Amino acid sequence: GLNRATVSRPDPASQGRSLSTLVLLPHNDDEFFVSATIAQAAAAGEDVLVAYTTYGSNYGTAAATRMDESTRVLGQLGVPADRITSIGQELDVFDGAAFGRLEAITTACLERYGDASVGRIVTTAWEGGHTDHDGTHLVAVALARAWTLNDGLWEFPIYTAAGAPRPFFRTARFFDDRDRSGCAMGWRERVRLVALARHYRSQWRSFVGLLPEACLRYMALGRQPIRRVVREPDAYLQPPHRGELFYERRFEVPHADFLTTTRPFIESRIMDPERSAS
Secondary structure: OOOOOOOOOHHHHHOOOOEEEEEEOOOOOHHHHHHHHHHHHHOOOOOOEEEEEEOOOOOOHHHHHHHHHHHHHHHHHHOHHHHHHHHHHOHHHHHHHHHHHHHHHHHHHHHHHHHEEEEEEEEEOOOOOOOHHHHHHHHHHHHHHHHOOOOOEEOOOOOEOOOOOOOOOOOOOOOOOOOOOEEEEOOHHHHHHHHHHHHHHHHHHHHHHHHHHHHHHHHOEEEEEEEEOOOHHHHHHOOOOOOOOOOHHOOOOHHHHHHHHHHHHHHHHHOOOOHHHO
8 A cells, every 4th residue: 555654635624625645747657657556546536637747759659659658657656547637738738838837837726626626746846857747747736835735746757967977867866865755565566567558659769768777776675755845945946956957957947947938937826825725
């Protein structure tokens, strides 16, 4: 079952909410890196809602192909197709464009899930890997503040340049090692979840770079890293880590440009207590 020592839920009685989990993801295939949490939450009878903030691929893969792959994997994790939504496609937020559409994405999520009694949000870590990852993280922070989830916001890592010289990157680990806990997996579960990678045929080029370290860590450690978000709101006005960010290196988006675009959203939705509570 769910590793309650490290991936616990808020008390629904104290929160006034049921046990729904919103998994907010930037891209199709990101669910692979949080598959243990999704599978164990679904097996525990939770209502798991999955929403993608972008659609399509800058590398040419059809949006429908990517969604079909994700739907197939999520189905094996216990999430029915009717619990999966592409907010990004509804709003026409293409791959790479999320950080410029944060207000629209947040508003759409508030409208769609405001009556869903969300008690926990799970999203990509603030790690400087991809602008869509960090942008989606900001949306999740804003939603958690709007819904007063307190300890109900969780993050999981995918990739980061922290601690890795060019052209390398680190995968499936928190670069600051603040929390070495995670969602525990038995041997059978480790093999089953790692094997899900075979379904992402359209993304094999990306997975060639991502899978070796990720799968080695999952198999050797028996857990997928995930932790509560405890960052102070003003931390989002700074880069996730020192040195060159991966999205600066790979996608040529300077952090200064990312911050210029996202700062109004951070200040109004995350740092302003009156706005975040509305």
